[in-house]
Amino acid sequence: MHILVTSPIPSHPQNHGNRARVTALCKALQTAGAQIHYVYGGLESLSAEQEQEMRAEWDFVYVLPLLRTKDRKQSFKSHHAIDDWYVDALGDVVRKILDTWRIHYCIANYVWFSRWLSDVPAGIPKLIDTHDIFADRHARLKADGIAPSWFSTTPDEENIGLNRADTVIAIQDAEAQEFRTRTKSNVATLGHFIEPAFMAPRELDKNTKLTIGYMASDNPINQQSLEALASGLSKQPGLQQKFNFVLAGAICNGPAAQSDAFTKLGFVKDPASFYRDVDVVINPNVGGTGLKIKSIEAMAYGKPLVATRDAMIGIATGADCHDLETPHDILAFLDQKVSAEKLMEITQLSKTIITDYMTEQQKTLATLFPELPHLPNSGTKE
Structure with missing residues (x-):
């Protein structure tokens, strides 16, 4: 075909x-x-x-x-x-x-x-x-x-x-x-297609700072969201004592990324290497339309995701960690609510959401392309 x-x-x-x-x-x-x-x-x-x-x-x-x-x-x-x-x-x-x-x-x-x-x-x-x-x-x-x-x-x-x-x-x-x-x-x-590849959480002790990761392109919406995040961090320097904030992708090239609050990795050819080395993924996106692919991707790797409401449009979730209004709210959530127990809860939430999400996408794909030979409930054709 x-x-x-x-x-x-x-x-x-x-x-x-x-x-x-x-x-x-x-x-x-x-x-x-x-x-x-x-x-x-x-x-x-x-x-x-x-x-x-x-x-x-x-x-x-x-x-x-x-x-x-x-x-x-x-x-x-x-x-x-x-x-x-x-x-x-x-x-x-x-x-x-x-x-x-x-x-x-x-x-x-x-x-x-x-x-x-x-x-x-x-x-x-x-x-x-x-x-x-x-x-x-x-x-x-x-x-x-x-x-x-x-x-x-x-x-x-x-x-x-x-x-x-x-x-x-x-x-x-x-x-x-x-x-x-x-x-x-x-x-x-x-929606988006990605094969779930859940990663085991990193081993941490009580003295280890959590690594918070944000991977994004350098489009204007992401740049504005990062500016708000950098502004929030500048007003709460104590957060840098609790967390390491790591950026990856073209977002590293923008002015907001030059803040001392961030460690910049630049372009990462293999996203798995980025997700393997972070404990929490954030998506501080505010505004825009479409589907935020990076939210889907983070959950597909089984990472705990803390995100704004805008970053979760099109993804079925009612969780508090996915219903934040602004990047400042993300920082407040990290500061006040993230614990070992909460991370386990959000990690499982990511796995459940992405599993259900991908099941729906496969069903729709089979409906739209019924002649494909290797889809569930699809016909066969030479």
């Missing part, structure tokens, strides 16, 4: 949430018996190493030339038209693939990179993996005190893209509910 996947972003390395999402879904499909035709649309620069990694990962890889930042259109002063960042060459590549191979499913990553779906022959299921809601995205960022960046459009423009698909994939339920009010297409929620 062959599945055609297009993406404006590369799949490798997985140092941003959107790359992790693209890779995880494609790997889940591959594991279930599909061969992946991955068409990279050239929105970001691509090193030779990145291209080599993608070619090693996917069955077929097609790379389009770089779309330089200066060549990205914005048709309106306040927003983009839905196809402003679309690359015409993508349609040419897709047509050749469809003419050459028997493609069973077509998946466009991002609604604003979906125009090619309009030319897919009838009978081939067409899906859009939305990643996020892009209607009024800049307004939402401004409301959270974050400078607008990347792509933003209007509901009417976004609807044009959504209606190209047979099925629109939302990454969490709140976004699925909104999409259902705006598109005639079927809408399904399909």
Whole structure:
């Protein structure tokens, strides 16, 4: 079975949430018996190493030339038209693939990179993996005190893209509910995929300082969240006597990360090595939309997670450690409530939540791709 996947972003390395999402879904499909035709649309620069990694990962890889930042259109002063960042060459590549191979499913990553779906022959299921809601995205960022960046459009423009698909994939339920009010297409929620790999807790004695870890990309939302965390630590120097605060990922490059309160690891190629060396994972995210992949990842490693409410959107939990309002509240929780007994409780909570979560994702995957040969309750096809 062959599945055609297009993406404006590369799949490798997985140092941003959107790359992790693209890779995880494609790997889940591959594991279930599909061969992946991955068409990279050239929105970001691509090193030779990145291209080599993608070619090693996917069955077929097609790379389009770089779309330089200066060549990205914005048709309106306040927003983009839905196809402003679309690359015409993508349609040419897709047509050749469809003419050459028997493609069973077509998946466009991002609604604003979906125009090619309009030319897919009838009978081939067409899906859009939305990643996020892009209607009024800049307004939402401004409301959270974050400078607008990347792509933003209007509901009417976004609807044009959504209606190209047979099925629109939302990454969490709140976004699925909104999409259902705006598109005639079927809408399904399909979250992140990660194979749980629970780690044993580190051995600690009563005199050992706990290591608190935060791994994140350097997007504006994460940077603002880290600034608030650094501000809180500067006002509570006693916390550094109780805890070691460790950062990993591109977040280390921002100004807030230069605080003496943090130990910076930089880019970590193997996330498992980071999680193995921390006792508690935090996600201080405030604002933004979509699904916070790092929250899912931390629980998949069986680590106790302390997070804001925003960092847990789309993840079923009612726990106090996942319902904090601000980064300052995270610090207060660590200071006042974290004990050996509490850590055991939160660790078990992570394992329970991620196990239930992944069961739901597998069920949805089987529903969306019933022809995949190696999924529970799926059919078989040569």
